[in-house]
Amino acid sequence: MALDPVLWDVLDKGNAQPTLVDIGASGGCPEPWRLLAPRSTYVAFDPDRREFGEGTGDGFKRSFVIPYAVVGAEGRDRVTLNLTHNPFCSSTLEPDMAVLSDYSFWPFFRVERTVECPAITLDAVWAKYGLDAMDWLKVDSQGTDLAILQGLGTRIDDVIACELEPGFLPFYKGESVFRDIDAFMAEQGFWLAHLDIQTAVRFRPETQKQVFGDSHCLNDPVFGSSPVAPEALYFRPLRYFRERGDKTRLYVKAWSFAVVRGKLGFAMDLARDFFDAGDDRELARYMMDICKTIVVQKKAAAT
Template identity: 25%
Template sequence: MQAVLDVGANDGSWGLNIAQQNPHIKVYGFEPTPRMCEIIRGKVSELSIANYELIPVAVSDYEGVVKFNVAGQADWGCSSLLTFSDDLDQTWPGRTDFKVTETIDVQCITLEKFVKERGISDIEFLHTDVQGVDLKVMASLGDSIQMVKRGMLETASSKSVALYKGQHTIEDVVMFLLRNGFEIERMTPNDVHCNEVNVLYKKIWA
């Protein structure tokens, strides 16, 4: 089965748009934040999208119940399994939404187990926006990473401006992608300070 995976779905906008445009492909949206899950369910019902499924869990390279830091401000897009870095007022001036408003317990899964359970044979696109653990999400595929044809992830430009403690950087991303048979198509700044970059990549076919 072909599938698109949207890990860190937030309010579902990206994945639902893909599902609407590609009714023949199953789209899975992974999102652990209860408030965002409510919003996604409402949109799915309103739009009557049959090929989209919400998976209300976190994703990383391990399984179990974990602490999840909810940043319930602005678009709620900064919630993470990681904790915020120090001195963000200096590296991210003007941003007041980098605050944890609640810490909750959530279920965490790996993608390797998920794709096997769902019988997924091809991942047409892997979209990850999981606030600092994108590479762990990719690594959680294990050998199934070979299923990924294209994808996009978010990364810190450098450790000195990383939004989260322990977050991967562009150097880590480049090495990981090359080691796993991908090439980078494009890198685009994700903020006015160029502290984060969106990386579009694709599989190198032999």
């Protein structure tokens, strides 16, 4: 079964047009979002344009590609951006070399120059671009994830899914680390749906050079990798959808998000819960049947 047209059909039947907000969009949007693109609005932010591809936003029903830094607090129209050797490490925070120096990847964070760039809060984005929702929010801000989320205020209540990439250690001065952000997300009523772990070699370059000279790659896994940052996905629980209005669109959006991320058990729970709500039982049955078909096909392919 081709997944794309089936997802689009469910979204159409539920009159649901997801809004996907990507903070730290260097390298392109998350791949699962491509499955939703023709029915979705994509809002991409990244002030470091060095890895901002020409086609960023292509394929979406609507797209906004905005070279702004997203900040947590109002009152700052411009901020200083530290452009690092690796564009994916650029941040409005200063890299903390005292922490980074223990790791082989520290040269990625070397600041090559600083620039002034325009800044905006997510709350202001909501009004400026006429968004009616921020259904799926991805924040990869290099150290300011928690401040950005807190800057949403009560608008965070409208976020269905959220992806975050904080560090386990504060690699930037003033960074909020994973344990702080995970506690905040739990307080806001989210549950942790997925966790991938980024790793790096903890091996000081001066030790490597003293022992091996220039004959070894610092990131060679033979030296042993250690966890440095999670890629965390959070979803709203079932009770969130039961307690809100406009249930059909919310259930359909959440279901589509769960399907594209492979969380088929939760997707089926959403469909069953939607069926019990009674707003559109025919659509709910269709959503459950799709999940069942995907599961059967996956099991068959694995044998």
